[in-house]
Each structure stands twice: as structure tokens, then as C-alpha cells.
Amino acid sequence: MHHAASGHGPLPAAGALAALPVRTVALWLLIWALPLVMVLVALGPDHVLWQIGLFFSRIAVVTFGGACAVLADMTQEAVGGFGWLSPGEMADGLFLAETTPGPLIMATQFAGFIAAGSHPGSLSSHAAGLLGAGLTTWVTFAPCFLWIFACAPWMERLERAERLQGALAAITAAIGGLIANLALWFALHVLFRSVSVAGLPVLSSLDWRATVIAAGAALLLFPLKCGIMPTLALSAAAGLAFSAF
The missing domain is CATH 1.10.12 (Lyase 2-enoyl-coa Hydratase; Chain  A, domain 2)
Known part of the structure; x- marks a missing residue:
């Protein structure tokens, strides 16, 4: 009992662990997908809310390294790709998240609100904005709970996986580059009123x-x-x- 509590006893068999999170994964996949299905049925695949749900689900799944890494991906796509926000609005969202209580990741909620409110379709702008903010928050956090509860039985085994530790070290180095890129992007768009398509500042717009x-x-x-x-x-x-x- 002492060895099991201290974390130095033998690890459970991988086969025994694999059966544990199946129900958890199924439950959280259902929780995650439910609002997306409702949006798809009610508004169709061309509505901005469906696009918002898919986009923020994707960055919640594939982005590692915390809020700054998420913001780097979100900024490039939401501003440069979809055109949902202007660079100034994206900067406002970051500054609002930094200066108010709560995690920095809530800048995604601001982006979802502006994106849906600016492209409401058949909805009113205010209603679309609120739905966009709520949907963004839902699909951003639901995957986090899925990974937490599904991987909890594996944590002791994962902590001892040397190859995984090496991979995480490489990811950490890459995240440093992402954060530096995000800082440079915001600096350019804050200090200069105009930035060229190539990403270079127009010096006269300082x-x-x-x-x-x-x-x-x-x-x-x-x-x-x-x-x-x-x-x-x-x-x-x-x-x-x-x-x-």
C-alpha cells in the first residue's frame, strides 16, 4: 500500500488502463459535439457559427503550449484567413483578456463574439455575438476536459515515458518561437497603423x-x-x- 501511494510501485498493465477511459471519451465527445450539431441543424454549414465551432475545436485539439500558442494560431487564421477581425480588434481582444480577471485564453471568446456579431446572417448582430462567444468557449474548453479525464489513468505511466519527455521538450522549444512570432505581430500592428501584405510595416504610419x-x-x-x-x-x-x- 505504501509503494502504491508513493508512486514507486509497479505500473498497471496497459491493457487494463485502455479500458478505463472509453466511457469518458464517449461522454465528452458527446458533450463537445452537441452544440455543433445543433448549429448545423438550425443554421446549416455555411453559417459563421458553424465555421467558428469547427475552427475553435481544431485549435483546441492541435495547439500545445497554453494560451499564447493558441493565440498565435487564432490570430493568423481569424485575421488573415477568415477575415473575421481586423488586426486592431485582435489586439483589443488580447489587451482585454490581459487586463481583466480570468485566463488569457478568454481572448478566444472575444474573437468568437466579434466574428459572429459581424456576420450574423439571419440572426440579430447581438444574438449572433452572444452565441458566438458561448460556442467558442464551449468548444475551447470541452476538449481540455476530455484530455484531462481520459488521460488521468495514464499519467503515472506517461511521466516515466522518456521518449514522450523528449518530444515535449521539442514542442516547448517550438512554442517559444510561436510566442515570439505573436509578440512581433502585435508589436507591428500596435506601433504602425499600416502593415503591408508581406508583413512589413509602412514606416510613415508609425x-x-x-x-x-x-x-x-x-x-x-x-x-x-x-x-x-x-x-x-x-x-x-x-x-x-x-x-x-
């Missing part, structure tokens, strides 16, 4: 106010070692002051 605030924030954070909250407060105050002119 926003001097955003540049001054960004430089001031960098100065406060790094050389002066100022805290996050004072830096945010001072940056917000500077933004309000600049907007008055």
Missing part, C-alpha cells in the same frame, strides 16, 4: 503615441525594475492623456 508608451513601459520594467501593476497604470494614464489631444 504611431508616435504607441511608440512613446511602449518605450516608457520597457524603461519602467527593465532598467527601473518597476512592477507590472504600476507600469500598467502609468501606461493607461499616458494613453488617456494622449487620446485627449
